[in-house]
Amino acid sequence: MDRQADITAMRRAVELAARGLGATSPNPVVGCVVTDASGRVVGEGWHQRAGGPHAEVHALRAAGEEARGGTAYVTLEPCNHTGRTGPCAQALIEAGIARVVYAVADPDPQATGGADTLRAAGVEVAAGLLEDEAEAGNTAWLTSVRTGRPFVRWKYAATLDGRVAAADGSSRWISSAASRADVHRLRAEADAVLVGGGTLRADDPHLAVRGVEDAVQPLRVALDTRAELLPTARVLDDAAPTLLVVGEDADTRHLPGVELLRLPLRDGRVGVHELLAHLYARGIRSVLLEGGPTLAGAFVAGGAVDQVVGYLAPALLGAGPNALADAGITTLTRALRLDITETAHIGSDIRITAVPTLKGA
Numbered sequence: 001m002d003r004q005a006d007i008t009a010m011r012r013a014v015e016l017a018a019r020g021l022g023a024t025s026p027n028p029v030v031g032c033v034v035t036d037a038s039g040r041v042v043g044e045g046w047h048q049r050a051g052g053p054h055a056e057v058h059a060l061r062a063a064g065e066e067a068r069g070g071t072a073y074v075t076l077e078p079c080n081h082t083g084r085t086g087p088c089a090q091a092l093i094e095a096g097i098a099r100v101v102y103a104v105a106d107p108d109p110q111a112t113g114g115a116d117t118l119r120a121a122g123v124e125v126a127a128g129l130l131e132d133e134a135e136a137g138n139t140a141w142l143t144s145v146r147t148g149r150p151f152v153r154w155k156y157a158a159t160l161d162g163r164v165a166a167a168d169g170s171s172r173w174i175s176s177a178a179s180r181a182d183v184h185r186l187r188a189e190a191d192a193v194l195v196g197g198g199t200l201r202a203d204d205p206h207l208a209v210r211g212v213e214d215a216v217q218p219l220r221v222a223l224d225t226r227a228e229l230l231p232t233a234r235v236l237d238d239a240a241p242t243l244l245v246v247g248e249d250a251d252t253r254h255l256p257g258v259e260l261l262r263l264p265l266r267d268g269r270v271g272v273h274e275l276l277a278h279l280y281a282r283g284i285r286s287v288l289l290e291g292g293p294t295l296a297g298a299f300v301a302g303g304a305v306d307q308v309v310g311y312l313a314p315a316l317l318g319a320g321p322n323a324l325a326d327a328g329i330t331t332l333t334r335a336l337r338l339d340i341t342e343t344a345h346i347g348s349d350i351r352i353t354a355v356p357t358l359k360g361a
């Protein structure tokens, strides 16, 4: 086997998988490259939307007869079950694929077993190639399968001294235009975008995706426990669907036609995990938490932040709200420690991506 050729093909499959981000939930993103018996790429595919063909099927269709005797590179173990589409393991066998290389084993108990089916049919199977890269590309879905709630990415834009607004409340714009465009990409990758009532009242945010080609609009989820939002709020326009989360007894008569989720309140707050459970039940697998600091604090306190993306702008304010409000942490030994997974210059800012350090690591 030509290992370098295997790596090149799998890396391409990981790239293809990313094209589905934000559009496939509750399914994972998956990419597939099919080569013929000589190793020439004859088909490519990715899972484009839930209910549509899986990546393998797209790639096999593109390859046609040339797939016979060839290799399929798939970012996730081919599925073994018949859902809205047929099992991919069977499709690969029927297409005459001789070897399947996949990166990440399928943790979904309903779908797993594809590798065994392939082996039983005489197909050579190799697992684990570029596993880390493929895992990173599918982190939202994998996290949601493992935790039973949506993956939560908390994003904020702050000055170098950690302020997300000035003392007078002004907050537009802390970060550069390039960072703001980058945030639209994060929104496009998410199934839902979430903000708290403080942000709704202070900023009247719109939260829809702009400037990202072929983006599927995320569900805009706005917490407004007392239903104080005006019908003219930008988040209620028809650019994207919106779910308004209100307290059980909130008077919403001035908001006809708005989709509501009524939740019980404790100390005037909705339960973070209760909210996430509702979102999960409606197929949401990834949430972009856009603040503000109070809501982010509640998510951190609830252990419900899986990734932090901070845009740090080279500016100082010295006063104004900090990126994170009280998260129930009172002493340094209880700090939520993070591992930085990436730093990047975005316009004039620095984007830092970090994930909570694994306990015991």
Ligand SMILES: NC(=O)c1ccc[n+]([C@@H]2O[C@H](COP(=O)([O-])OP(=O)(O)OC[C@H]3O[C@@H](n4cnc5c(N)ncnc54)[C@H](OP(=O)(O)O)[C@@H]3O)[C@@H](O)[C@H]2O)c1
Residues within 6 Å of the ligand: 155, 156, 157, 158, 163, 164, 165, 169, 170, 171, 174, 195, 196, 197, 198, 199, 200, 202, 203, 223, 224, 225, 226, 268, 269, 270, 271, 272, 290, 291, 292, 293, 294, 295, 296, 298, 321, 325
């Ligand atoms: N630079 C940035 O990245 C960025 C991003 C977002 C916001 N901001 C700034 O942050 C400020 C607003 O932040 P904020 O901290 O005042 O408000 P916030 O975090 O946006 O919202 C907090 C509010 O959400 C509602 N809520 C419901 N359940 C909750 C729960 N479990 N935990 C926490 N909140 C819950 C409550 O509002 P109700 O009971 O009133 O509904 C609560 O007062 C503004 O200045 C805004 O410009 C900056």
